[in-house]
Amino acid sequence: MLFPATRGTTGPCSCFGFSVVRAKKGLGQHFLHDRRILGRIADAAGVAPGAAVLEIGPGQGALTAALAERGGRVTAIEKDRDLLPLLRERFPAVRFVEGDALELDWREVAGVGPREELVIAGNIPYNITSPLIDHALKPPRPVRIVFLVQKEVADRVAAKPGNKTYGALSVGVQSVAKVEKLFTVPAGAFSPAPRVDSAVIRLTPLSSPLLPPDLELPAFRRLVVGLFGFRRKQLTRGLRELTGWPAARTDGVLSLAGLVETARPETIAPEGFVRLLRRLIDEGWTPR
Secondary structure (H helix, E strand, O other): OOOOOOOOOOOOEEOOOOOOOOOOHHHOOOEEOOHHHHHHHHHHHOOOOOOEEEEEOOOOOHHHHHHHHOOOEEEEEEOOOOOHHHHHHHOOOOEEEEOOHHHOOHHHHHOOOOOOOOEEEEEOOHHHHHHHHHHHOOOOOOOEEEEEEEHHHHHHHHOOOOOOOOOHHHHHHHOOEEEEEEEEEOHHHEEOOOOOOEEEEEEEEOOOOOOOOOOOHHHHHHHHHHHHOOOOOOHHHHHHHHHOOOHHHHHHHHHHOOOOOOOOHHHOOHHHHHHHHHHHHHOOOOOO
8 A cells, every 4th residue: 555544434336227236335335326426527537538447336337327428448347246237237338347446457457558548437435545546556557546535535635734634645645646636525415325525536647756766665655654653743753763763863864855853744745755765765774
């Protein structure tokens, strides 16, 4: 994962028109039934005619229909095998793959090569939001990702430095993608209604990620998660606890990275964490 899994209630999977199938609580199914909202999600994905689209968790096919109507070449991964016969009957032109999205190679499933464009969309379960975002952002990255997630998680992903919701998840995603929180979806738009509102986020991978290829993601993760574990402490103290180095050494590294020793992690932009990681590695830090 980019960063630790989010917590929350289980979340929505899209559906429309198959009232004979009940939502399964164990799979976090809450079926979205508002056609206008579904159209907005599909529009946000920017699906061009013939474009390869991978949908995560089609449920009963509401978003699938909206994506296919816009001319997308849609493939969908569905874990609930009871839904597959209905989906395949309703959408003969869509390829449905049974399986756990976290265990599959998404480009292989979608039938696209590493240099081909891919759009990813889905109304995803809240209890695996972070792992799914992480999976979506693995290189080679798609051109766009549009997910419907818990509103609280959307706020965290899009938060800016200094915001109380800004944290390790914000830094991890924003280091590789532009984040847009597009609109909120009320709980009443789903059946059954979840306990919280949702929001649509669009992630557009950066052509030049802030974290360059020569800096490893696990080390970046260790640094960011580690420092946010001391989010109420000044950087100099958090870095001492993380590295085990004396104050003079950590303060020197912070200075070289252009960071103020008395600042707190929640005020540091993703670029600052990248500079700090580079300086730490140059000074011989080996994350454990």
